[in-house]
Amino acid sequence: MSGCVQIVECVPNFSEGRSKEVIDAIAEALICTQGCHLLDVDPGPSTNRTVYTFVGSPSAVVEGALNMARVAAKLIDMRGHHGEHPRMGALDVCPFIPVNNTTMEDCVGCAKEFGSRLAQELGVPVYLYANAACEDKRKILSSIRDGEYEKMPQKLANPDWYPDYGTNDFIPTWGATATGARKFLIAFNVNLLGTKEQAHRIALNVREQGRDPSQRGTLKSVQGIGWWLDEANLAQVSLNLLDMDVTPLHQAFEECKKFAEELNVAVCGSQIVGLVPRKAILEAADFYIQKENLFILEEDQKIRLVIDKLGLSSLSLFKPNERIVEYMIAEDSSLSAPLANMSLKSFIKSVGSRTPAPGGGSVAAAVGAMGAALTSMVGWLSFGNKKFEHLDAEMRRLIPPLNNVMQSLVPLIDADTNAFNGYMAAIKMPKSTEEETKRREECMQLAIQAAISVPMQVARCVSNIWEPLKELAKCGNIQCVSDLQVGARALEVGVWGAYYNVMVNIPNVTDEGIKAKAKEDIDQFLKLAREGAAEVLSIADGRASSD
Incomplete structure (x- = not known):
């Protein structure tokens, strides 16, 4: 990857995971945006949510996200939306992440420009979160999304929760959107041959915010819930690893395994939603290499080891060239060596x-x-x-x-x-x-x-x-x-x-x-x-x- 190329990653989450026509139309809006490169589209029928991952220059990713939102406003109606994943709007969340030759400040600028223009063009309420938040209580996405879409009318009417941009009137077809700047978030699900309740119990044990404010889970910078995945006939501990330098991928997996064993529940692999940084996979490889006294130096072999140890292909084949962000970016000749x-x-x-x-x-x-x-x-x-x-x-x-x-x-x-x-x-x-x-x-x-x-x-x-x-x-x-x-x-x-x-x-x-x-x-x-x-x-x- 050329050191002088500015690259920002954008990962918008739209509240539609079942209609192929809608999912494809939103993707097409991004593909047609000059300077943007779509890396991944990950729909979930049970969550009724699709996570898109794309990269481009700071200005290009803002335009790409706006183009996607314009299409979503025409095709998604939140009044009939239901799914396993918490949500509050048609475009539920739109984070910007620094990747190459960009800073967190650059991404805060992207979020503010995007939020302002989205509110102005579509007339919808927009909140700033994470590093772009203007108030401490708005830094955590779950705080903004508390009560979800159904409680949004009351939230918008509360002066403490007026949006950062746009109207505080409730827009039934849209809901509300959060946008911000953050570090790379790894959406990581651990598969269980158990119940939704058992998965949620493990999530409460490991996530940083435990069962109540006085109780903390075992993993820092981790959010988590448990849910049932109809299409796979299994439960998942669904985790957001907010800072992989604080809680790495392999630590989250091993911690879930430990609590599953205490409940006599079988773990049958895991799933990465969207993309994962190369660093996270290689750190996991180093952990298992050291743990089992292995001697592996080739990168592709290290990746194979992690795929096996975490069971990343348990639900669908984990293809490194389609899942590791640096590999995906390198596929574009303009960004390669x-x-x-x-x-x-x-x-x-x-x-x-x-x-x-x-x-x-x-x-x-x-x-x-x-x-x-x-x-x-x-x-x-x-x-x-x-x-x-x-x-x-x-x-x-x-x-x-x-x-x-x-x-x-x-x-x-x-x-x-x-x-x-x-x-x-x-x-x-x-x-x-x-x-x-x-x-x-x-x-x-x-x-x-x-x-x-x-x-x-x-x-x-x-x-x-x-x-x-x-x-x-x-x-x-x-x-x-x-x-x-x-x-x-x-x-x-x-x-x-x-x-x-x-x-x-x-x-x-x-x-x-x-x-x-x-x-x-x-x-x-x-x-x-x-x-x-x-x-x-x-x-x-x-x-x-x-x-």
Whole structure:
């Protein structure tokens, strides 16, 4: 994902989960909005609610949400709405979430613009919640939604609960809408072969707000209720994980399992509604890897582990490319890494074409990544084989840092080219006035510092590999000695490439402090690379000659 692209996620929840025509019409309104990318549509017949997930620039997501609301106003009539999920309006809630190069303040701005325009255009009451709330009591969505649609006439008539935007008259066909800015919320349901009452009992035990204000559940930043899912013939503990850094996905699942066991109720998997951040899945993988003393490094295998441990495919197949938000965003070519995703042949042709980028910096990162990949391969070929069983513990320790360097270098292939393009764009900025000239110079300095930063990251990243690589050279599979030697040389070449790219850009830096620090750092990284590669090759040569 390009670092300069502004991305906000919007997750509007509409009170219709049964009519395909209505669900599709609302989705079509979003699809037709320029700059918006629909990632997921998740309808629920029992909840009679559909959760849409889409991304775009701050201005684009506001337009997309408004277009969806306009269609919903024509097609949804709340007077006949019933479902398992609490609700107060046709567009029940519309949160904005920072994803890439955006802040919570940006999303608060989106919520306020959306709320104001929605109230003005449709003449409906709109509340601000979460980080956009103007009062503490309105920060929690459940407080605003208390009493649901049926009690909304009385709520709107209460001066303490006048909406932030729009009329305080009750609109029977619409109800009311809440919009706000928040962190990524994970809607997570744990499946039970039990009753709705048992599911709700577990929800009360785990959610932060327990049975009454004086009693708290075991999980912080978690909301929850229990309900019955007709279409699956089972109960669910339905949780909203409001802050995955406070209560991660796997902790919520394990806590529900614990209380289910106390009730002698079987847990049969779980369900993620909408999308989930990659971080949440990988943290769950790390939890189970540590818990069961597993050795798994590949990301796709970690994801498979979590799908199995949480039973994420119990109700419908969990497809990572359709459920993990970063994977979904990467499907859009405008937000992906074009060089790293090329075939090797295409990348080589791109380097060899009559363009200055991709150039030496991207090649340095690519060569370094290949070198790290070779050393990682040597580690894997020294692990898991009965012949090298005595090395298993050693390889469990050595392979991860080699693999981490390989993974870390890949995105720097594109980052270097992006930095070069940023500098060229700054050079082309207008300079016809004193103000324009000053702004151009500021942008050029920022761009040149970025152009130095990327190769510096390459060199810094490789510096982490030499110690484990020396140990691998001493004990790794001797049949792979040539791969180890090529890998060490490639890593050294990668640092040399980084060195040259830093040095060619340093003269353009006007800040003498930054210039001196860059020179000192890159010299040190080159010294480590030359000495580290020489020592690895010496060890490898010694083993090869004595074999």
